[in-house]
Amino acid sequence: MTALTDLSLAAMKAGLAAKDFTARELVAAHVAAVEAARPLNAFLVETPDHALAAADAADAALAAGNAGLLAGIPLGIKDLFCTKGVETTASSKILQGFKPTYESTVTSKLFEAGAAMLGKLNLDEFAMGSSNETSAYGPVVSPWRAEGSTAKLVPGGSSGGSSAAVAARLCAAATGTDTGGSIRQPAAFTGIAGIKPTYGRCSRWGVIAFASSLDQPGVLARDVTDNALVLEAMAGFDPKDSTSLNVPVPHYAGALSADLRGKRVGIPKEYRVEGMDPQLVKLWEDGVAWAKDAGAEIVEVSLPHTQEALPTYYIVAPAEASSNLARYDGVRYGIRVAPEGGSLADMYGATRAAGFGAEVKRRIMIGTYVLSAGYYDAYYLKAQKVRALIAQDFERAFQSCDVLLTPTAPTAAFELGSKTADPIAMYLNDVFTVPASLAGLPAMSIPAGLDAQGLPLGLQLIGRPLDEQGVLNAAYALEQRAAFTAALARWW
Amino acid sequence: MAVDDKMVARVAGLARLTLSAQEVPHLTAELNNILGWIDQLQAVETGDVQPMATVMPITRDWRADVVTDGAIQSDVLANAPEARHGFFAVPKVIE
Numbered sequence: 001m002t003a004l005t006d007l008s009l010a011a012m013k014a015g016l017a018a019k020d021f022t023a024r025e026l027v028a029a030h031v032a033a034v035e036a037a038r039p040l041n042a043f044l045v046e047t048p049d050h051a052l053a054a055a056d057a058a059d060a061a062l063a064a065g066n067a068g069l070l071a072g073i074p075l076g077i078k079d080l081f082c083t084k085g086v087e088t089t090a091s092s093k094i095l096q097g098f099k100p101t102y103e104s105t106v107t108s109k110l111f112e113a114g115a116a117m118l119g120k121l122n123l124d125e126f127a128m129g130s131s132n133e134t135s136a137y138g139p140v141v142s143p144w145r146a147e148g149s150t151a152k153l154v155p156g157g158s159s160g161g162s163s164a165a166v167a168a169r170l171c172a173a174a175t176g177t178d179t180g181g182s183i184r185q186p187a188a189f190t191g192i193a194g195i196k197p198t199y200g201r202c203s204r205w206g207v208i209a210f211a212s213s214l215d216q217p218g219v220l221a222r223d224v225t226d227n228a229l230v231l232e233a234m235a236g237f238d239p240k241d242s243t244s245l246n247v248p249v250p251h252y253a254g255a256l257s258a259d260l261r262g263k264r265v266g267i268p269k270e271y272r273v274e275g276m277d278p279q280l281v282k283l284w285e286d287g288v289a290w291a292k293d294a295g296a297e298i299v300e301v302s303l304p305h306t307q308e309a310l311p312t313y314y315i316v317a318p319a320e321a322s323s324n325l326a327r328y329d330g331v332r333y334g335i336r337v338a339p340e341g342g343s344l345a346d347m348y349g350a351t352r353a354a355g356f357g358a359e360v361k362r363r364i365m366i367g368t369y370v371l372s373a374g375y376y377d378a379y380y381l382k383a384q385k386v387r388a389l390i391a392q393d394f395e396r397a398f399q400s401c402d403v404l405l406t407p408t409a410p411t412a413a414f415e416l417g418s419k420t421a422d423p424i425a426m427y428l429n430d431v432f433t434v435p436a437s438l439a440g441l442p443a444m445s446i447p448a449g450l451d452a453q454g455l456p457l458g459l460q461l462i463g464r465p466l467d468e469q470g471v472l473n474a475a476y477a478l479e480q481r482a483a484f485t486a487a488l489a490r491w492w
Numbered sequence: 493m494a495v496d497d498k499m500v501a502r503v504a505g506l507a508r509l510t511l512s513a514q515e516v517p518h519l520t521a522e523l524n525n526i527l528g529w530i531d532q533l534q535a536v537e538t539g540d541v542q543p544m545a546t547v548m549p550i551t552r553d554w555r556a557d558v559v560t561d562g563a564i565q566s567d568v569l570a571n572a573p574e575a576r577h578g579f580f581a582v583p584k585v586i587e
Contacts, residue, residue, distance in 0.1 A: 097571075098571050099570070099571065100571075101564070101567035101568075101570050101571075102567075198548065199547045199548055200547075200548045200550065213545065213546065213547065239555065242550075242552065243546070243548070243550060245548060245550065246553070305536070307532075308532070308533055308536055311529060311530040311531075311532055311533050312533060314526065314529075314530050315530055315533070322507060326508075329508070330573060331572070331573070331580050331582055332568075332571065332572055332580060333571035333572065333573075334571070334573070335573065336573035336574065338583055342583065343583060343585075344582050344583050344584075344585050345508070346510075346583075347582065347583055348508040349508050349509060349510030350510050352507075352508055352509050352510070353509055353510040353511065356509070361509060361519075362519070362522060362523070362526070364507050364509065365500070365503055365504065365507060365509070365519060365523060366523060366526060366527075368503050368506050368507040369495065369499075369503045369523070369527075372503065372506060375493070378493065378534070379530070379533075381543055382533055382534070382536075382538065383533060384543030384544050384545060385538035385541040385542075385543050385544070386533055386536050386538060387543075387544045388541050388542060388543060388544035389536070389538065389541060391544060391547065423522065423525070423526060424525065424526065424529055438547075439547060440547025440548055465548060
């Protein structure tokens with residue numbers, strides 16, 4: 001029999017329904033896997049008691065015939081989601097010891113659906129990073145290694161604990177958040193699938209804020225079907241989030257279709273950047289061939305402001321972050337550093353200096369600068385205008401196609417420490433993912449192949465607003481043809 | 493637009509970040525590197541484009557004007573580094 005940790009989420013559901021195993025057995029196997037994988041540093045907090053209690057409740061519900069969509073399914077929760085009574089730090093020192101007295105809407109919905117939380121997953125500090133190396137609690141190590149190498153690789157970021165945990169088979173799926181690519185890029189780096197829904201589809205209530213006009217909760221899981229199942233449980237209107245969309249949530253998994261006949265897949269020519277890795281070019285061509293094979297018509301489209309998306313993002317996101325992170329002042333939660341005999345302002349300054357890491361400070365400084373008097377128009381207002389142009393590009397492109405196909409990230413996973421000295425080199429990781437974030441569009445990464453070193457590469461699908469189903473369906477068609485099998489050897 | 497050490501110190505003051513004397517020149521160099529890169533936006537023709545502040549058109553429903561929360565003082569104070577007599581406690585503000 002296959003190990004319980006090797007099953008997909010859909011297979012776990014089927015096994016539980018058929019009474020092949022109990023939720024307790026399923027969850028216990030994952031609790032053990034989490035403990036054995038501590039060298040990956042994927043979990044900041046392990047919550048086996050929470051997981052096993054949910055498993056017992058799921059077994060009772062399964063026996064009674066009233067089990068929820070995710071009854072007994074072991075999940076990892078990114079540590080950006082507030083969880084009642086369980087330490088939540090956003091991987092920052094400034095929130096050390098913070099135990100929320102409330103539950104985020106997304107985790108509430110997952111728990112109501114019967115999911116079992118294995119623990120809280122590591123991330124880049126306040127989700128600011130693309131490699132999980134800015135975490136105050138140490139980087140996450142990818143379960144992947146290049147062929148013939150033992151060098152430690154990054155799992156991507158900011159949802160690096162989530163991607164590593166799913167890829168290493170520690171949990172069936174994990175929550176993530178995506179501000180500029182924080183679900184899709186780590187999914188691509190670790191050979192799994194991840195979806196960022198339309199902005200407003202999942203509630204941000206109880207999610208620690210980074211850049212409020214961009215932040216969106218989503219899913220990382222092994223395949224498209226599993227993503228569809230978890231998204232369905234997470235999504236939905238929430239009166240507590242003023243940007244939550246009051247629209248019905250489709251039954252994504254039930255409606256999955258790999259038949260793309262009558263669909264047009266757009267290839268944005270501006271994504272074919274000069275000097276692109278030939279392996280990535282080949283992968284993208286494979287994707288085009290798979291889409292054709294599934295019945296789709298391929299059309300070339302233009303997104304003229306693609307080049308400007310990253311610099312726009314690095315004005316808008318830090319500006320919003322500098323405002324959001326003003327709340328960490330040593331008064332209401334987290335750490336406090338009060339210099340002897342110092343004033344209230346001294347306490348604010350010292351607390352923030354001690355509590356924030358280098359990347360967070362950099363972004364607070366950039367954000368404060370671009371919002372300050374005399375610079376607001378030149379930077380922030382200008383960026384908001386370019387953002388409008390970027391969104392209009394997508395609107396125009398979707399007049400001639402239904403979904404866009406692009407690579408997810410410009411490279412495969414890189415070695416720990418290889419890009420930390422150059423912030424801009426790190427920012428460039430998100431060159432293909434940031435435009436859809438700025439436009440608020442649903443987008444997904446699926447594992448599509450391996451590079452010459454045996455490391456996973458991902459393809460990205462971007463859809464119209466609220467058309468997660470179209471994204472999932474196109475991804476589903478490509479997934480069947482890519483036939484990606486993770487060649488992951490356990491070394492930890 | 494480039495920043496100098498004086499500007500970096502001013503912005504750090506606005507952001508309530510105490511910087512050491514060594515940190516300032518380091519941050520000045522880093523910020524100039526990043527600002528030099530984002531300056532490419534100045535070349536984009538934006539004419540009378542309306543700035544985009546929200547990505548999805550949302551119209552909010554009116555809700556009943558009723559209390560939905562409250563009476564959770566101990567919850568609010570549960571994570572405070574220092575709380576006294578049901579309040580957050582901070583260093584003396586008024587001399």
